[in-house]
Amino acid sequence: xxxxxxxxxxxxxxxxxxxxxxxxxxxxxxxxxxxxxxxxxxxxxxxxxxxxxxxxxxxxxxxxxxxxxxxxxxxxxxxxxxxxxxxxxxxxxxxxxxxxxxxxxxxxxxxxxxxxxxxxxxxxxxxxxxxxxxxxxxxxxxxxxxxxxxxxxxxxxxxxxxxxxxxxxxxxxxxxxxxxxxxxxxxxxxxxxxxxxxxxxxxxx
Amino acid sequence: xxxxxxxxxxxxxxxxxxxxxxxxxxxxxxxxxxxxxxxxxxxxxxxxxxxxxxxxxxxxxxxxxxxxxxxxxxxxxxxxxxxxxxxxxxxxxxxxxxxxxxxxxxxxxxxxxxxxxxxxxxxxxxxxxxxxxxxxxxxxxxxxxxxxxxxxxxxxxxxxxxxxxxxxxxxxxxxxxxxxxxxxxxxxxxxxxxxxxxxxxxxxx
Numbered sequence: 001x002x003x004x005x006x007x008x009x010x011x012x013x014x015x016x017x018x019x020x021x022x023x024x025x026x027x028x029x030x031x032x033x034x035x036x037x038x039x040x041x042x043x044x045x046x047x048x049x050x051x052x053x054x055x056x057x058x059x060x061x062x063x064x065x066x067x068x069x070x071x072x073x074x075x076x077x078x079x080x081x082x083x084x085x086x087x088x089x090x091x092x093x094x095x096x097x098x099x100x101x102x103x104x105x106x107x108x109x110x111x112x113x114x115x116x117x118x119x120x121x122x123x124x125x126x127x128x129x130x131x132x133x134x135x136x137x138x139x140x141x142x143x144x145x146x147x148x149x150x151x152x153x154x155x156x157x158x159x160x161x162x163x164x165x166x167x168x169x170x171x172x173x174x175x176x177x178x179x180x181x182x183x184x185x186x187x188x189x190x191x192x193x194x195x196x197x198x199x200x201x202x203x204x205x
Numbered sequence: 206x207x208x209x210x211x212x213x214x215x216x217x218x219x220x221x222x223x224x225x226x227x228x229x230x231x232x233x234x235x236x237x238x239x240x241x242x243x244x245x246x247x248x249x250x251x252x253x254x255x256x257x258x259x260x261x262x263x264x265x266x267x268x269x270x271x272x273x274x275x276x277x278x279x280x281x282x283x284x285x286x287x288x289x290x291x292x293x294x295x296x297x298x299x300x301x302x303x304x305x306x307x308x309x310x311x312x313x314x315x316x317x318x319x320x321x322x323x324x325x326x327x328x329x330x331x332x333x334x335x336x337x338x339x340x341x342x343x344x345x346x347x348x349x350x351x352x353x354x355x356x357x358x359x360x361x362x363x364x365x366x367x368x369x370x371x372x373x374x375x376x377x378x379x380x381x382x383x384x385x386x387x388x389x390x391x392x393x394x395x396x397x398x399x400x401x402x403x404x405x406x407x408x409x410x
Contacts, residue, residue, distance in 0.1 A: 001211040006276070008210055009235055013242035013272060020243060021352035024236050028356060030214055031229050037218035038225060067218060071211070143370050147226035147363040151233060154359035157403065158352040164410045165348050198362065205369045 001071055022077035022116060025158035026070050029123040032152030033067035035144045036060075036129045039137040052136040059136075063129050066122060070155075073119045080115045084108040109170050113179050116162035120183060123159060124190045126152035131197040139204060146201030153194040160187055206276055227282035230363035231275050231324050237331040237357030238272035240349045241265075244342040257341040264341075268334050271327055275360075278324045285320045289313040314375050318384050321367035325388055328364060329395045331357035336402040344409060351406030358399040365392055 003011070008027075012019050040060035043049045049056070087104035091097045130149035137145050160183045167176040208216070213232075217224050245265035248254045254261070292309035296302045335354035342350050365388045375381040 001214075002209050004207050004209055005213055005232070005279075006206040009206075009239045009272065009276065012236065013239035013246070013269065015243070015246035017247070017346070020346070021240060021349040024240060024352050024356060027210070027236070028233060028359065031217065031232070034214045034218035035226060035229060038220070041218070041220035042222070064218065067214065071214065074210075141222070141225070143366040144226040146366045147229050150359040150362040151229060154233065154355040157355040161348040161351045161406065161410070164407060168410070201366065202369060205366070205373070 001074065018078050018081045019074070020081075021158055022081070022119070022162050023074045025116065025123070025155045025162065026073035026077060026119050027155075028151045028158065029119060029126050029155035030067050030070035030074070032123065032126040032130060032148040032150075032155060033063045033070055035148035035151065036063035036126065036133045037067065039133040039141050039145050039148070042141045043136070043138040046138060049136075049138055055132070055136055059129060059132055063126070063133075066125055066129065070119070070122050070126070073115065073122065076115050077119075080108070080112045084112050106171055109166050110172070110175060113163055113166045113170065113176070116159040116166075117179055117182060120156050120159035120163065120186050123152045123156035124186045124193075127156070127190050127193045127197065131193055131200070134197045134200045134204075142201055142204050146198050149194045149197035149201075153190055156186060156190045206279065223283050223286045224279070225286075226363055227286070227321060227324070227367050228279045230321065230328070230360045230367065231278035231282060232360075233356045233363065234324060234328040234331050234360035235272050235275040235279070237328065237335060237353040237355075237360060238268045238275055240353035240356065241268035241331065241334045241338045242272065244338040244346050244350050244353070247346045248341070248343040251343060254341075254343055260337070260341055264334060264337055268331070268338075271330055271334065275324070275327050275331070278320065278327065281320045282324075285313070285317045289317050311376055314371050315377070315380060318368055318371045318375065318381070321364040321371075322384055322387060325361050325364035325368065325391050328357045328361035329391045329398075332361070332395050332398045332402065336398055336405070339402045339405045339409075347406050347409050351403050354399045354402035354406075358395055361391060361395045 040056045043056045087108040090101040092101050133145035163183045170176040245261045248261045292313040295306040297306050335350050338350035368388045372381040
């Protein structure tokens with residue numbers, strides 16, 4: 001988070017394997033949460049929107065907490081990647097070493113599934129908040145609620161890809177199936193919510 | 206581009222009217238282009254992908270040029286916003302002043318439509334490049350091509366909202382109609398291309 005936008009994009013574009021799609025997913029979700037906050041901040045205190053003042057304050061508290069979680073996830077993604085690489089790099093000469101390495105890889109794969117799953121959940125939450133911003137926010141900045149929903153949905157769809165990559169290599173099939181089922185549901189509901197928020201914003205322009 | 210990610214997101218979330226959805230749109234497009242470059246950079250030079258080496262080098266040149274254009278658009282968006290605010294702030298006492306102000310606002314509105322339209326075109330191009338990356342890129346990083354497409358589509362849908370906001374206030378109806386028609390087409394084609402790229406990536410995981 002202390003990198004400049006330019007250096008982040010340069011690192012993303014480079015042959016360095018991280019940051020990659022996982023960090024980009026969390027960043028898009030954070031953009032979505034930030035834009036919900038912007039709509040709230042430009043609605044709160046306006047006499048015309050006094051009736052929704054309490055709702056917008058509550059929404060702002062949620063969007064800012066969510067933004068904090070999503071920015072943290074950019075770093076979690078990097079940590080998970082490092083853990084997975086370390087596990088693959090463990091020695092594998094003796095049977096004991098092989099068993100230890102295998103367990104470390106399985107643990108790292110689970111973590112590499114849980115982190116994007118948490119990111120997908122947070123992005124789905126950002127979509128829900130965007131929809132409320134689109135319903136109640138200041139009309140002068142209502143387009144930003146539509147951008148928020150689009151950004152958060154892209155984050156959700158991106159995080160899902162990272163769940164799908166790792167799930168097939170996980171030997172705990174119940175864990176893998178549960179993760180896949182949850183992602184399918186998040187994508188389905190998130191897609192409908194995004195379409196509703198976007199159409200609502202478009203109808204108000 | 207010299208701001209940190211944290212300060213950009215803080216400014217996005219704040220009550221400052223810029224940066225807003227326009228800058229976020231260009232940033233998402235730039236994320237998409239950067240991830241296409243990442244896929245290229247992790248495919249070029251691998252013996253297994255020698256057959257597509259030339260294609261990937263050509264794709265990388267396109268994605269890096271596009272990334273440069275999209276990052277520039279983050280600044281164009283800010284400039285357009287300032288121009289529009291200056292135009293609205295012009296004096297409007299005399300008839301001459303009123304006429305000058307009206308013309309300045311109309312010119313600024315056209316520019317405020319052209320800039321997101323250019324961003325939408327660039328995002329559509331990023332989707333096309335993502336699809337090629339999904340078709341030919343290194344399977345180990347193919348998910349990043351899917352993230353690239355999702356990010357670029359979110360940028361396109363976001364830029365479209367900024368075209369739709371300004372178009373109704375433009376008195377040159379031929380200009381406004383042409384912009385709206387182009388956006389509708391970009392969204393339709395971009396949506397299909399994104400779905401194709403994303404499905405292709407998912408099938409390869």
